[in-house]
Amino acid sequence: MTCDEIDDLLAAYALDAVDDDERAAIEDHLATCEHPERHEVDSLRAAAIGLATLAEEREPSVALEARLLASVERGSETRPRPGVGYIAGRPRRDLRWAGALVAGVVLMVAGFVAGALLFSGDDGSGEALVQVVQKDAMRMRAEAVAGESPVTVTLAGLGRLPEDVGYQVWAVRDDGWVTVGICNTDEDGWWEGDFDFALRPDDALAITIEPREGSPTPTGEVVLRSTGWERTAQ
Amino acid sequence: MGSSRAAPAAGAPATDDPIDAPTDDRVDERALARRLQARDASALAELYRAHRQRAFGLAYRVLGDAPAAEDAVQSAFLALWQQADRIAPEGSLGALVMTIAHRRAVDLARRRAAERVHTHRTSAAFDGPTADVAEAIPDEEAQAAFARVLDDPEGTRRRVAAALDRLPVEQRMVVELAYFEGLTHRAIAERLGLPGGTVKSRLRLGLGHLRDALDTGAPETGAPDTGVTRDGRGEEERA
Structure with missing residues (x-):
C-alpha cells in the first residue's frame, strides 16, 4: 500500500x-x-x-464482571466453550460476587433453546444460580441464590409489548407453573430487574405473554423456555 | 388472556446494585495503569466498574444485542489485561477502553455477519487482534485531546450531536454507517452504490468536521490534508 x-x-x-x-x-x-x-x-x-458519547450508556448484566474476572483467574483459558455451561460455584454473598466464579457461557445449540442452571453444592440450597436461555436474538438471564429472594432477570431482544400485556416469567415445576413475575421490555427490547421470588435449584424457567396483571396459569405464547438444568462439577 | 388493567409491572428495575460504584468517580488512571501492569486484578475490576456502562452502551449500539455486546466488552477488558504492559500510564485509560471496545464490537459484528448462516453465537469473541492496545495508544500530543473528549462526556456529546447535525447528510450517513454499524468503507460503498473514493472522501470530510468541532487537534504542518478547513469547508468529493 x-x-x-x-x-x-x-x-x-x-x-x-x-x-x-x-x-x-x-x-x-x-x-x-x-x-x-x-x-x-x-x-x-x-x-x-x-x-x-452518542451511544446511550447501558448497564451490562451483573454476571459480566464475574465472567471477566473469572477469565482473568483462569489465565489463558479465556475462550468460551460452545454448548457448555460451567461453573466453579460457591454460595454467593451478594450480587456483585454471585457469579464471581460463575463463568457460565451458554450458547445456542441446534437453533433452538439451550438453558443451564449453573451451581455447585450437593443440595443446591443457598447456591448461586445462573440460568441463560436463548432463542434466536431473544435472551433471558436469571440469577439468584437458591431458596432466596430475589431473582434478578435480564431480558434482551424481546420486542416491547403493547401496554395491556407483558412477559410473565414462570418457574416450571413438576406440579405446575408458578409465577415469578411479569414485566415489559423497553423500545430496545431490554429489561432488567428483580422479582421477589425464591427459585429452587430444580426450577426451570419459561416466559409467556400474558395480560399485564399476570395470569394464574400460562395462557399465552411461550416465548422462551429452558430445556432443563445442567449441573456441572468444577 | 385476561382483560383487566394491570398494576405496574412486577419487578421494578434493580436500583440497589451492589456493584454500582459511581461510574463518574475520578480514578487515578496513572496509578490504575501501573497496577494493571503489576497484574493487580482488582485494578481491572476498578477499571471495568468505571467504564462498563459507556463501553457496553457503545458495543450495544454497534451490535444491537446484549449478549454479543457483553462478549465484545469482555474481550476488550481482557485485551487490556493481557496487554497491560503496553499501556502508557500517562494516557487516558477511558479512551483506550472505548477505542478497543469499539474495535472489538466492530470485529464481532463483521464476524457475525459473515457467519450468519450458523445458528450458534460466535465463539470467536476473543479472537481479535492481539496488538490493539499498543496501536490504540495515542502519541503524547494527543493524550490531552483524548482525555478532554471523555472528561466532559455530556459536553462532548452535545458538540458531536450538533456537528453531526451540521454535516451534509451524505457525510453524516457514511460516518454513522462506519462507526455505529461497523461497516468497512467498501461495505458502505456497496450498500450505497457509491464509488469507493467517494466513500473514503466523505468519511475524511465528515470526521474532519467532527474533529474541528471537538478541537481534538488539527494536523500540524506537513500533515496529510484531510480536505477540511477550520471554517468547516471541505474539498470537492472525489468520484
Whole structure:
C-alpha cells in the first residue's frame, strides 16, 4: 500500500472502517513514522471517541464482571466453550460476587433453546444460580441464590409489548407453573430487574405473554423456555 | 388472556446494585495503569466498574444485542489485561477502553455477519487482534485531546450531536454507517452504490468536521490534508 493510499484511509481507520489487511498495513506504517500521520490519526481517533458519547450508556448484566474476572483467574483459558455451561460455584454473598466464579457461557445449540442452571453444592440450597436461555436474538438471564429472594432477570431482544400485556416469567415445576413475575421490555427490547421470588435449584424457567396483571396459569405464547438444568462439577 | 388493567409491572428495575460504584468517580488512571501492569486484578475490576456502562452502551449500539455486546466488552477488558504492559500510564485509560471496545464490537459484528448462516453465537469473541492496545495508544500530543473528549462526556456529546447535525447528510450517513454499524468503507460503498473514493472522501470530510468541532487537534504542518478547513469547508468529493 502506498503512502497516498494510507493517507486516504486514515479517517476510515480511525472509525474502524477498514478491513483487517488495511488495518495491518496502516498500523505497520504508523509504527515506523512519527509525524505527521501519527498525529493525524490520533486527532481523528479522538474525534471518533467523541462519537462514542452518542451511544446511550447501558448497564451490562451483573454476571459480566464475574465472567471477566473469572477469565482473568483462569489465565489463558479465556475462550468460551460452545454448548457448555460451567461453573466453579460457591454460595454467593451478594450480587456483585454471585457469579464471581460463575463463568457460565451458554450458547445456542441446534437453533433452538439451550438453558443451564449453573451451581455447585450437593443440595443446591443457598447456591448461586445462573440460568441463560436463548432463542434466536431473544435472551433471558436469571440469577439468584437458591431458596432466596430475589431473582434478578435480564431480558434482551424481546420486542416491547403493547401496554395491556407483558412477559410473565414462570418457574416450571413438576406440579405446575408458578409465577415469578411479569414485566415489559423497553423500545430496545431490554429489561432488567428483580422479582421477589425464591427459585429452587430444580426450577426451570419459561416466559409467556400474558395480560399485564399476570395470569394464574400460562395462557399465552411461550416465548422462551429452558430445556432443563445442567449441573456441572468444577 | 385476561382483560383487566394491570398494576405496574412486577419487578421494578434493580436500583440497589451492589456493584454500582459511581461510574463518574475520578480514578487515578496513572496509578490504575501501573497496577494493571503489576497484574493487580482488582485494578481491572476498578477499571471495568468505571467504564462498563459507556463501553457496553457503545458495543450495544454497534451490535444491537446484549449478549454479543457483553462478549465484545469482555474481550476488550481482557485485551487490556493481557496487554497491560503496553499501556502508557500517562494516557487516558477511558479512551483506550472505548477505542478497543469499539474495535472489538466492530470485529464481532463483521464476524457475525459473515457467519450468519450458523445458528450458534460466535465463539470467536476473543479472537481479535492481539496488538490493539499498543496501536490504540495515542502519541503524547494527543493524550490531552483524548482525555478532554471523555472528561466532559455530556459536553462532548452535545458538540458531536450538533456537528453531526451540521454535516451534509451524505457525510453524516457514511460516518454513522462506519462507526455505529461497523461497516468497512467498501461495505458502505456497496450498500450505497457509491464509488469507493467517494466513500473514503466523505468519511475524511465528515470526521474532519467532527474533529474541528471537538478541537481534538488539527494536523500540524506537513500533515496529510484531510480536505477540511477550520471554517468547516471541505474539498470537492472525489468520484
